[in-house]
Amino acid sequence: MKVLLLSHGHLAVEMLNTAEMIMGDISGVQAIPLEPGEDIEKYGKIIQKTMKEASPDNLLIITDLLGGSPFMISMKQYNELENAHDHVRIVTGMNLPMILELINIKDNNMDIDELCDEMISAGTGGIHNFVKEREERK
């Protein structure tokens, strides 16, 4: 499986660097920044090329923000690519627990939607108002 991390600015690139700091070298994961003022058409073409080249392997695109440009452009490319549903998934709300879980399970030959579910659980499961939760446990 191939993974593409997309974000406004360098969040995705640094997310990958940070994940490597924790997990060691990671293969099959690419991160592309969307720079301020960048040509949207060109950015879309890069995503399109990645989608095409990944096939028949699965491609999981993870974007930083639902509704943001990296997400909208990915959906546009998904819509324009024939049979994209066969191998492409797009997940929003990138965070570190999600990415770490993904790296652990991405080479397990799982069904791509099951893999997304597990990864999303890890992502949301990593978010806590910790001080309050700890007080409530007492």
Add this chain to the structure above:
Amino acid sequence: MKVVLARIDERLVHGQVIASWTKQLQIKRILIVDDSLAKDSFMSDVMAMAAPTGVRVEVLSAENALAKDKEDTSDENTMLLFKNVAGAYALINAGFKIDRLDIGNIGSGPTRKPITKRVFMSSEEISKIKELCNMGIYIYLQMLHSDPEIDVKKLI
């Protein structure tokens, strides 16, 4: 219809719009007025699903936006979004009343020249903007809510 922001933004729904503008202006509804997008049910769905919590996104043709404005008496804070100058120009000339128009992002193109780093316009677009200014509409450039408004007349 209570339009609190009318904006030209080539990217329509994107990070600046959903994370900054809707929060700062307490937008409840985003009306995208775009004839070609209104025919694209896939991307219209994506835009609607990508709306932040508490905000509704609707995609309408200019004709339907005009009809909606006539029957809509709600006081919901509404943002009007256009993909380009032509879209805003067409709706206003069809009789939709606005008194202010924000130009957020318009990308470069073969016939467009830079007005600022984020706004490019062709001579045809500039003359449309001038025409709208002459109709008494205040047109300004403002990318983010925290940026100052710049009167377009100072730049074209």
